[in-house]
Amino acid sequence: MGSLGESDGVETKALADIDQVVEVTFRYPVRFTHGLLRPENTILRDVVEADGRARLLFVIDEGVAEAHPAMVDDVTAYMEAHADVLELPAPPLVVPGGEAIKNQSGPVDEIRAAIDVHGVDRHSYVVVIGGGAVLDAAGYAAATAHRGVRLIRVPTTVLSQDDSAVGVKNGINAFGKKNFVGSFAPPHAVLNDFDLLLSLSDRDWRSGISEAVKVALLKDAAFFTWLERHAVDLRERSLPAMAWLVHRSAELHLTHIATSGDPFELGSSRPLDFGHWAAHKLEQLSHHELRHGEAVAIGIALDSTYSYLTGSLAHADWLRIVELFEKVGLPIWTQDMATPGTGGRPAVLAGLEEFREHLGGRLTVMLLERIGRGFEVHELDQAVLLEASDLLRRRTEDGGEQERWESTTALAR
Numbered sequence: 001m002g003s004l005g006e007s008d009g010v011e012t013k014a015l016a017d018i019d020q021v022v023e024v025t026f027r028y029p030v031r032f033t034h035g036l037l038r039p040e041n042t043i044l045r046d047v048v049e050a051d052g053r054a055r056l057l058f059v060i061d062e063g064v065a066e067a068h069p070a071m072v073d074d075v076t077a078y079m080e081a082h083a084d085v086l087e088l089p090a091p092p093l094v095v096p097g098g099e100a101i102k103n104q105s106g107p108v109d110e111i112r113a114a115i116d117v118h119g120v121d122r123h124s125y126v127v128v129i130g131g132g133a134v135l136d137a138a139g140y141a142a143a144t145a146h147r148g149v150r151l152i153r154v155p156t157t158v159l160s161q162d163d164s165a166v167g168v169k170n171g172i173n174a175f176g177k178k179n180f181v182g183s184f185a186p187p188h189a190v191l192n193d194f195d196l197l198l199s200l201s202d203r204d205w206r207s208g209i210s211e212a213v214k215v216a217l218l219k220d221a222a223f224f225t226w227l228e229r230h231a232v233d234l235r236e237r238s239l240p241a242m243a244w245l246v247h248r249s250a251e252l253h254l255t256h257i258a259t260s261g262d263p264f265e266l267g268s269s270r271p272l273d274f275g276h277w278a279a280h281k282l283e284q285l286s287h288h289e290l291r292h293g294e295a296v297a298i299g300i301a302l303d304s305t306y307s308y309l310t311g312s313l314a315h316a317d318w319l320r321i322v323e324l325f326e327k328v329g330l331p332i333w334t335q336d337m338a339t340p341g342t343g344g345r346p347a348v349l350a351g352l353e354e355f356r357e358h359l360g361g362r363l364t365v366m367l368l369e370r371i372g373r374g375f376e377v378h379e380l381d382q383a384v385l386l387e388a389s390d391l392l393r394r395r396t397e398d399g400g401e402q403e404r405w406e407s408t409t410a411l412a413r
C-alpha cells in the first residue's frame with residue numbers, strides 16, 4: 001500500500017496498489033494440405049476473417065518464386081477466384097531468400113513500406129510464403145507495423161513446416177547475433193502445403209529433420225523410433241514420410257508452446273532450444289554457410305555426447321542418436337567447432353554465454369537422460385565439451401570406425 005502526503009487541500013488518504021491480471025487467449029489454425037493455391041482449395045479463404053472483403057499483401061521468398069515460376073500468377077488467379085471476400089492490393093512482393101534476408105534491415109523496411117503504401121491495416125493480412133528466414137523477417141515487419149498486422153504463414157521448407165512457422169517468434173539478426181531484433185507474435189494462421197517441399201534442395205529437405213529429432217528426443221521416444229525406421233525413406237525424399245514427420249513435429253512443438261506455461265519465454269528454461277547454444281554460434285562462425293537445421297544437428301550431437309560422457313545418457317542411446325543423423329544425412333560435426341576464439345579456445349564455447357544473454361537470467365541448458373526425456377543443467381564443463389567435440393570429429397573423419405572399435409573393446413573388457 002502506497003501513501004501520499006497531504007497537499008493542496010487534498011485529503012490525505014492511502015491509495016491502494018493495483019495488481020492487475022490481463023489474460024489473453026491466442027487461437028490459431030494450423031492446416032496441412034496439397035495445392036494451397038489451387039482456386040478450388042478454400043483453406044486460405046476460410047482462415048481469413050472478413051467483414052466484407054479482406055486485403056491480403058503477399059510476400060514471397062525469392063528462392064520459392066524461382067523454384068515455382070507460376071506462383072505469382074497462381075496468387076493472382078486465386079485472389080480473382082475469391083474476389084468476393086479477398087482483395088489483392090498489389091502484386092506479390094518478392095524478397096531475398098535464406099539467411100541473407102535476416103542479415104540486413106532493408107527487406108523488413110520494404111515490407112513495412114508496402115504495408116503502408118497498400119493500406120494494409122490491422123484487419124488486413126500479410127501472407128508470407130517462404131522458408132524460416134523469410135517468415136522470421138516478414139513476421140517481424142508485420143508484428144511491428146501498426147503494432148501488429150495479421151500474419152498468415154505459408155512455410156515452404158521442412159524446417160519451417162515442422163518447427164518455426166507454428167511458433168510465436170520472429171526477428172532478424174543484428175550485431176553479429178542471431179535473432180537479436182524481433183518480437184513475440186503468434187500468427188493468425190499457419191498453412192502447410194506439402195507440395196512446396198518437392199522443390200527443395202537435398203540440403204534443405206534434410207536440414208529440417210533435425211528439429212523433429214530434437215523434439216522427439218525431448219518428448220516422444222516412440223516418434224524417435226519412427227524416425228529411425230523411416231530414416232532411409234526420409235533421406236530418399238519420400239513425401240508421405242516427410243508429411244508425417246512434419247505433422248508430428250509441428251504437433252509436439254505446438255503442444256509445448258500451449259502447455260509449458262511460458263509461451264513467450266519469460267523464464268530461463270527453454271527446452272525447445274536443445275542443442276541450440278552451439279548451433280547459433282556455429283551458424284555465425286560458418287558465416288551462415290551452415291543451414292540452421294544442420295547446425296542444430298551438430299548442436300544436438302554435441303549435447304547428447306556430453307550427456308553420454310558425463311554419465312547421464314546410456315551409450316546405446318547416444319549411438320542411436322548419432323546413427324540416426326548419419327542415416328538421414330545430417331552432419332554431427334563441423335570444422336567450425338575447431339575455429340579458435342579468444343585465448344586459443346574454440347570460439348564455439350562463447351556460444352554458451354551468448355545463449356545465456358539472449359535468454360536472460362541463469363544459463364539453462366537441456367541435456368538428455370534417455371531418448372524421450374531431457375533435464376536441465378546450469379553449467380557445462382568446457383573440458384568435457386571439447387572431449388565430446390573430439391569424439392564426434394573422430395567419428396566424422398573415420399566414419400565411426402574408432403568409436404566402434406572403442407565400444408567393442410569396452411564390451412570385451
Ligand SMILES: NC(=O)c1ccc[n+]([C@@H]2O[C@H](COP(=O)([O-])OP(=O)(O)OC[C@H]3O[C@@H](n4cnc5c(N)ncnc54)[C@H](O)[C@@H]3O)[C@@H](O)[C@H]2O)c1
Pocket residue numbers: 061062063064067096097098099102130131132133134136156157158159160163164165167168169170178196197198199200201204207208291292293
Ligand atoms: N522463429 C522461430 O521460432 C525459428 C525456429 C527455428 C528456426 N528459425 C529460423 O529459420 C531460419 C532457417 O529456415 P529454413 O531452414 O527454412 O531455411 P531458409 O529460410 O534459410 O531457406 C533456405 C533456402 O531455401 C530456399 N527455399 C525455401 N523454400 C523453398 C522451396 N520450397 N523450394 C526451393 N527453395 C526453397 C530459400 O530461398 C533459401 O535459399 C533460420 O534463420 C532460423 O534461425 C526460426
Ligand SMILES: [Zn+2]
Pocket residue numbers: 163211276292296
Ligand atoms: Zn531451431
